[in-house]
Amino acid sequence: MKLSEFDSWARERLEFDVIDSIDASMNGIQVGDPDMDISRMVFAVDACMDSFQRAAAEGAQALFVHHGLFWGPAMPLTGVLGERVRFLMNNNMALYACHLPLDRHAELGNNARMVQLLGLGDVQPFGEYKGRHIGFKGVLPKPEKLETLIERLFGFWDERINALRFGPRNIRTVGMISGGGTREVSQAIAHGLDLYITGDSSHNIYHECREAGINVLFAGHYLTEIFGVQAMAEEAASVLGLDTLFIDIPTGY
Known part of the structure; x- marks a missing residue:
């Protein structure tokens, strides 16, 4: 083509x-x-x-x-x-x-794929950026530990993944913005979420999260943004018949 x-x-x-x-x-x-x-x-x-x-x-x-x-x-x-x-x-x-x-895409996007992997229900747009929602929030079928959710998303825990554990140990409500969504943690707090997932970490939000009592998972900019390109590789192959390949070049961030 x-x-x-x-x-x-x-x-x-x-x-x-x-x-x-x-x-x-x-x-x-x-x-x-x-x-x-x-x-x-x-x-x-x-x-x-x-x-x-x-x-x-x-x-x-x-x-x-x-x-x-x-x-x-x-x-x-x-x-x-x-x-x-x-x-x-x-x-x-x-x-x-x-x-x-x-x-932001509701089916093939980075955040949508994390929603699917976590099995969230009652999924709604979340995370406003310049007047548009770019993330999603939802509810787990049953309360889960953070370690279980990390395993479901990434299959492992390593030095690239950090967390602020200031919220409930048994997590039910989750929101996410892939990549650089650090500043949007205030929106997760306003929505009363148990867990907020994003890529980049920041010293600047530590005390805000602690005082608000929210769990935050900093999974790495790269790791939270592999899902969309992988989904597009699959879609382009199945719909367009292109020969596609995803190549993994992690940055550690």
Whole structure:
């Protein structure tokens, strides 16, 4: 299929128009010819030389990422950014980015996939950012320990996962915003949630969480944002017939 056809499908499937106006990311085709043919697409969280080289080694014509190269105002193609773009162009590889649409989507998004893994019921939009909800909240079928929920989401506990255990030991209500949702903990407190899940941690919210009596799971920016690209890899393969592959390049953050 043409890259432009993939772009049209992704924009509709992930509802770009709902959130694009408040997203700093240049969502969509960032590098590449819209008329180029693609049959193999690699999926990764971050646009970086490592993901570019591994995608090229896999014979991909395109790389789909959550964190692209271009944010906000126009950027000069010099230094590291210039080298990255040069590599893509020299290898005739397209770069496709999808940021907030892949956080907020109710089926394929990072937060929606965490909702599904946890088995939450009574799911509602949560976490307002610039007038749009980008996360979800819900209720567990029965009270659960934090360790059980971590195992269900990630399958392990390691040094990348931190927690503030200031809320109930038996958790029932949960809200989440993948990636950098530290400041939105105040919304979780206002909603009276037992547990708030996000990626990045911050010293600045420690005392607020302690005094409010809420559990907070800082699972890592990367770990909370692998779900959407994995879901899109599966969707593009099943719906579009593309040969897809997710590559794992953890950052430890």
